[in-house]
Amino acid sequence: MTDGKIDVLVAEDFAVTRMFLVRLLESDPQIRVVGAVGDGQAAVDFVLKNRPDVVLMDLYMPKLDGFEATRRIMETRPLPIVICSAVADPRELDIIFRSLEAGAVACIEKPVGSGHAQFETNAANLLQTVKLMSEVKVVRRLARSGPAPAAAARPAPSLRAPAEIKLVGIGTSTGGPPVLQSILAGLSKDFPAPVLVVQHIARGFLTGMADWLRQTSGLQVHIGSYGTLPLPGHVYLAPDDFHMGIGASGQIVLTREGPENGLRPAVSFLFRSLAEAYGPNALGVLLTGMGKDGAAELKLMRDKGAITIAQDSESSVVHGMAGAAIALGGVTHVLPADKIAAALVSLVNNRSNKARN
Known part of the structure; x- marks a missing residue:
């Protein structure tokens, strides 16, 4: 975080949605988008070379999905990761919670178009969550092949x-x-x-x-x-x-x-x-x-x-x-x-x- 602004990386494979999220985030004067990538591997590479305060992470992306990208980031250069999902596909729910288990700090609903009845609520929740999560202390997750001990x-x-x-x-x-x-x-x-x-x-x-x-x-x-x-x-x-x-x-x-x-x-x-x-x-x-x-x-x-x-x-x-x-x-x-x-x-x-x- 420099000059009081929160640096955010957006990882979203759909270009139109990616730019929509960038514009939404930058509508808040406290937030600066420092990167926008279209796949999970690019998100991991960006984090290893740079140091954003927060990653806003999609789930289904090429090369690496949101879960695998989250897991690798939390094992190498941990920082707050917010999962952003449309929750349209029931199959996404499992990967959301596996991503939280891997170290993501929050999951939020992806805002829909500005004409939708829930847009204002969802957009405000996204901005608030990104700002609050930027201050969360995270720890490196150790790589492991089996489940954590009970x-x-x-x-x-x-x-x-x-x-x-x-x-x-x-x-x-x-x-x-x-x-x-x-x-x-x-x-x-x-x-x-x-x-x-x-x-x-x-x-x-x-x-x-x-x-x-x-x-x-x-x-x-x-x-x-x-x-x-x-x-x-x-x-x-x-x-x-x-x-x-x-x-x-x-x-x-x-x-x-x-x-x-x-x-x-x-x-x-x-x-x-x-x-x-x-x-x-x-x-x-x-x-x-x-x-x-x-x-x-x-x-x-x-x-x-x-x-x-x-x-x-x-x-x-x-x-x-x-x-x-x-x-x-x-x-x-x-x-x-x-x-x-x-x-x-x-x-x-x-x-x-x-x-x-």
Whole structure:
């Protein structure tokens, strides 16, 4: 970043779209496009010779696709990579989440033409994401041929819960999918509590994320539906444009009430419902993400006697939501991402076993 401007490389194979993205980015006085390439190999070569602050990366490109280009950049000269996808082809969803796993920091919906109803929203989101991600600290990813070790293989923190934990709620936003995947991969199929998740993600990405989490964790991952009684060892994701919570009867509740913190689904709605319905028998986890959604409600859960966990700053892409909860005094344990699964196993299994004995 020189003279206060954010230097961006655009990698997009379709020339018309590439120039459209260049013009859109340069409409913001804080952003300067320093390169525009049409294939993944050219993106890797550019990064090795130059040092942009952010790469805006398409998925399907000649020579190297977006995933392979992301993987090579993160293994050689890591920097923030934002995946930009039209989400038109369901086949793209798998490569999006593999790219996030390889080190991309965010995925956003590619803006459509200026006459489209969603253009202003999508364009503003792209510009905001590029600016915020330019400040993210990334680390080199080691080249590896197999899957990463599950988080449960790490030593479990010595934690104790004051009451039996009957339900776990997780909230996350920017940078969340890979952390969520590592947590779920560290839970066994017989994990004794259901897990409800609110992940802020662009419309259209959710089905692909559910499939990816299902394949990489081995757990049963569902998109939440109204009236479902959550089962132990199953994971339920809040659907697009619906708040998700838990009712007094223990069933999933969905509503299209107004956005909270500008969001729907909102973590705040989920955590508030857990505090009201389960009190000390719930456990709340707030992960990486922009803003403060869920922070006050995590404190509400703690005030009701629940165990609450926040991801630490060092392992977060953006320490917004979790940091706000910590500042409010709403967190009982601050943990790095790779220790959260082990903590959940320790807390939930210990209390469940005592309750049965």
